[in-house]
Amino acid sequence: MSNREKRGKVWLAVSGLVISKDGQWLVVKKRYGGLKGQWSLPAGFVEIGETADEAVLREVKEETGIDCAVKGLIGLRTGVIKEEISDNMIVFLMEPISEEKIIHQENELYEARFMAPEVLLNEKDASIILHQLIKQKESCIKPGIDGLNPGNQFGYTAYKLFL
Numbered sequence: 001m002s003n004r005e006k007r008g009k010v011w012l013a014v015s016g017l018v019i020s021k022d023g024q025w026l027v028v029k030k031r032y033g034g035l036k037g038q039w040s041l042p043a044g045f046v047e048i049g050e051t052a053d054e055a056v057l058r059e060v061k062e063e064t065g066i067d068c069a070v071k072g073l074i075g076l077r078t079g080v081i082k083e084e085i086s087d088n089m090i091v092f093l094m095e096p097i098s099e100e101k102i103i104h105q106e107n108e109l110y111e112a113r114f115m116a117p118e119v120l121l122n123e124k125d126a127s128i129i130l131h132q133l134i135k136q137k138e139s140c141i142k143p144g145i146d147g148l149n150p151g152n153q154f155g156y157t158a159y160k161l162f163l
Contacts, residue, residue, distance in 0.1 A: 024116055
């Protein structure tokens with residue numbers, strides 16, 4: 001079964017805007033897909049048994065080797081592919097836990113690096129999401145709220161709100 005079949009007709013992906021202490025953004029250049037050869041945010045799909053914020057931590061670590069903390073939710077990209085597939089991606093604001101050396105995932109990425117947003121804005125190979133995030137300047141950050149239980153009748157093993 002291909003990944004596309006496994007995901008069905010409703011996709012949920014995550015991406016992380018990782019900003020270093022000196023204001024640089026962590027970006028990756030993919031080897032495949034619609035963003036092949038373009039600078040974009042580290043991203044990937046939510047897997048079975050994980051929350052969206054757990055997925056973004058895993059994806060950033062897998063793609064770049066950087067351990068991060070989630071600061072909050074900053075956006076949603078949602079679209080329909082070929083009038084059939086609901087393609088959704090949650091965008092999180094993140095910060096690196098330590099300034100470790102980037103180790104990019106060779107089979108998926110050409111490159112990963114920290115770049116200044118002003119430099120990215122002038123890159124012809126920067127994704128539309130990067131351009132929009134840079135132009136926004138002011139973003140509303142929705143922090144995560146842990147330790148809530150909406151009721152045992154639901155059977156949640158993980159539950160978080162970003163409000």
